[in-house]
Amino acid sequence: MPFNRAALVAEAHESIRRGSKSFAAASRLFDRETRERVWLLYAWCRACDDIADEQDHGGMSTPGKLDPESRLATIRTLTELAMAGEATGSPAFDALGQLMRETPITPAMVEDVLAGFALDAAEWRPRSETDMLRYCYHVAGAVGVMMAAVMGVPADDEDTLDRACDLGIAFQLANIVRDVWEDDANGRCYLPVEWLVEADIPPGEITKPHYRHALVPQVARACAMAREYEASARVGAAKLAFRQRWAVLSAAGIYGGIAREVERLGAHAWDHRARVSMPQKLRLIAGAFFEAKREPVPAPIPRPSRRELAGLSSSRT
Template identity: 30%
Template sequence: MSPGELDAAGIEGTALRRSYLRCRALHARFGRTYFLATRLLRPEQRPAVHALYGFARWVDDIVDEPGGEDPAPRLDRVADRVAADLHATHSTHAVLAALVDTVRRYGIDHRLFTDFLTSMRMDLTVTEYPSDRELAGYIRGSAEVIGLQLLPVLGTVVADDVAAEHAAALGAAFQLTNFLRDVGQDLDRGRIYLPMDELATFGVDRELLRWCRRTGRTEPRLRRAVAHFIARNRAVYRRALPGIPMLAPVARPCVTTAAVLYQGILSEIEAADFDVVSRRAVVPRRRRLAVVVPTLAHSIALRMTAAR
């Protein structure tokens, strides 16, 4: 994050600026698709997006990469610290300082972070979801709330409650794409995020998934199941995308780009013959740039218009 972005956002104080920089580093390293899209926002908006993503990634790492420490009590301590610091509207924590500052600036609902931490706790004990109904509860806290957290940062041209439904749906769509992209990695952690009853419809169970992961082969039954989930995922994107015109004009290129790039992951899975066990689908850098670069000029023009 350039000092200009922090200056543009009016972020002062060495410790607070350092916290935003740490969140930006987490975003750049682990959220390459959305990080690239964030470059299309106004400079003063970017630090807030980095703070929200950095916090989410930091908590996710506590759950997925505990480093030998029991993650449950650590997550409890984080939840207590988040609640206390949000109430105080100030934090001295290396990551939470930026989050609390962003929440205060944009008036983000504290309950969204409670819901997020609830879903993160589920990852400590829940290894699979019997049906889409149970999975939807997890997605509410792990993904839909992210879209809702971002809404005040991005701005809207309609009432927030009108845009909220679409923002939540887009967060869910991104999460579903992540589930498909990360089937192999999640299986290594003992988790399956695709509804078990729908997998069973195609003759897929945990044993078959493990066999595919172990052998690096995508069994035809799994191909058919993945194709089904891709179709469902695209339907969620169709529900979400009408919300983009509801955003402030300067935010639309960023969210449009993120949606295009994430849907590109689905296309990459299809191009790999639905292999989600031996490879992790990514949109090649040249294709990502081909989406972002033409949009950049339009985004700059929108910013100049808004400034005038």
């Protein structure tokens, strides 16, 4: 039997509560309709992540017998059923179908996100800075575009969608610098190979103690890029309704705080997982309230932009 909307929202709320304290905190600032839609989008993204990585809300679960390509096929099949308006048997995927009935999310937006899972399934790694940003675009920037659609931004408002994408890219850059050690343990590295070559860090040696100080400047480069994309996103937030703007600016501050903490700690950034404490989150949320009342500080859209990254990805498929 298909899930009704109330059941989908309840399942999605539980998913975001378990999976992301930062997003859960920021989502409380939205009006009820937007908040519920944000939860529904999060639930689909979280379920895709968990299938791709054989996890349960980011935590390890019992590994299955499916190879990465088969897991990707599962994600695609369930997503396509949801987009077609069919019941999938999974509340997280049915949540996407519900969203597509309520918001201007398009199949192309969904496909851009799925392309990120395809990159991971192929064990793709960035060689250049542009490669890294292309990856950030698919796994997070494209989600930012969907989030904007959830907030009612029309598909033809290119500037606002560009800046929503920029916020997702900033978030993913924060994830990359925070998770260097964790990713390495899983055989992954999302810092560009060219950066590591410049720093004389051999392949597979990124977390060796004697290379830690050489790694710090490369991580600082990614943090500087994250600030540029975050600044652009803050301009785009000004076009949203007040409560939406407040929530987006709060999330920007919280995730930006992760990158800033990594940069501040330097060579000690990976002694423990960098976090933003609850008192810090509350201060950032309060600061975002007042920022939401002011005109934004002008900032350009960084290059490459959403449309440039999307075009680059299309040319490589």
